[in-house]
Amino acid sequence: MIIDCHGHYTTSPRQHEGWRTQQIEAHAAGKAPPPRPSITDDELRETIIGGQLKLQRERGTDLTIFSPRAAGMGHHLGDASTSEGWAAACNELIHRVCTLFPKNFIGVGMLPQSARVSPKNCLAEIDRCVNEYGFVGINLNPDPSGGHWQDPPLGDRYWYPVYEKMVEYDIPAMVHVSAACNPAFHTTGSHYLSGDTTGFNQLMTSSVLKDFPSIKFIIPHGGGAVPYHWGRYRGLAQDAKLGLLSEIMLKNVFFDTCVYHLPGQELLAKVIPVDNILFASEMIGAVRGIDPETGHHYDDTKRYIDQLPLSPADKAKIFEGNARRVYGRLSKQIEKQTGL
Numbered sequence: 001m002i003i004d005c006h007g008h009y010t011t012s013p014r015q016h017e018g019w020r021t022q023q024i025e026a027h028a029a030g031k032a033p034p035p036r037p038s039i040t041d042d043e044l045r046e047t048i049i050g051g052q053l054k055l056q057r058e059r060g061t062d063l064t065i066f067s068p069r070a071a072g073m074g075h076h077l078g079d080a081s082t083s084e085g086w087a088a089a090c091n092e093l094i095h096r097v098c099t100l101f102p103k104n105f106i107g108v109g110m111l112p113q114s115a116r117v118s119p120k121n122c123l124a125e126i127d128r129c130v131n132e133y134g135f136v137g138i139n140l141n142p143d144p145s146g147g148h149w150q151d152p153p154l155g156d157r158y159w160y161p162v163y164e165k166m167v168e169y170d171i172p173a174m175v176h177v178s179a180a181c182n183p184a185f186h187t188t189g190s191h192y193l194s195g196d197t198t199g200f201n202q203l204m205t206s207s208v209l210k211d212f213p214s215i216k217f218i219i220p221h222g223g224g225a226v227p228y229h230w231g232r233y234r235g236l237a238q239d240a241k242l243g244l245l246s247e248i249m250l251k252n253v254f255f256d257t258c259v260y261h262l263p264g265q266e267l268l269a270k271v272i273p274v275d276n277i278l279f280a281s282e283m284i285g286a287v288r289g290i291d292p293e294t295g296h297h298y299d300d301t302k303r304y305i306d307q308l309p310l311s312p313a314d315k316a317k318i319f320e321g322n323a324r325r326v327y328g329r330l331s332k333q334i335e336k337q338t339g340l
């Protein structure tokens with residue numbers, strides 16, 4: 001089985017996104033949001049069949065761990081109740097997609113975060129996602145302000161209520177920012193990658209991984225700048241007397257393969273142990289074009305893994321085994337949804 005651990009519902013129905021606009025406008029006008037639009041199962045099917053499902057089939061992948069559109073999380077918009085309403089609507093749609101296509105999608109939830117609002121606010125939605133929807137992970141935004149970094153770093157006890165839930169349920173968090181509202185950052189070109197890199201560094205310089213020995217984080221987009229600068233982080237950890245980087249980080253921190261060229265994948269696989277690499281493409285996502293150098297889509301990342309000089313056993317870890325290990329509830333959920 002080939003498990004893509006990083007996909008977002010970037011093709012969600014127009015009325016869902018339209019409701020979001022109305023919700024934000026209502027908040028700005030000091031009014032209650034309108035009721036949510038009704039969306040039929042057929043409308044949902046249509047958004048998936050010609051999109052993510054088609055690409056799964058064309059590219060030979062089996063299952064996508066699927067979450068709401070990341071740039072659309074917009075934790076900097078509205079207030080805590082706006083985020084609650086939006087996260088609830090987005091997660092419910094993911095659950096419906098997973099119910100309609102149980103063999104192809106398993107859910108991960110977005111959180112109702114807001115800048116400078118305690119993450120305790122997210123606990124009820126995590127409960128719902130796990131207990132009612134069968135989701136197997138969460139996306140945790142280290143910067144709900146959208147590029148102004150107004151919340152404490154991930155090492156701060158501020159975040160511990162979420163970490164306690166993650167450990168209780170055995171669900172990992174993908175450290176994933178949303179859209180940047182700071183014009184200094186391009187959302188997918190710089191804010192995402194700096195969010196990944198910053199999240200890793202915040203965890204490295206904290207006691208989170210000691211305080212929660214079984215907690216798991218996935219750093220997406222190939223780990224941002226981290227694998228490329230592994231020597232820098234090894235040296236920083238050494239200078240700060242934190243211990244050996246691989247020993248302090250690699251029991252808990254994993255990297256996905258959303259790297260859109262072969263040389264980047266080669267570097268990832270050379271620097272990071274195969275046990276810490278999870279296959280992912282983030283399709284349909286940030287980069288949708290075809291690479292003129294290869295004639296293939298940049299985000300068809302399976303092709304790069306296929307070309308790596310790794311044994312079939314190591315590739316199986318990247319494609320399937322590591323995802324089943326890192327997402328502790330995944331194998332049971334696969335059984336439940338597919339009967340396999």
Ligand SMILES: [Zn+2]
Pocket residue numbers: 006008070176220282
């Ligand atoms: Zn993403």
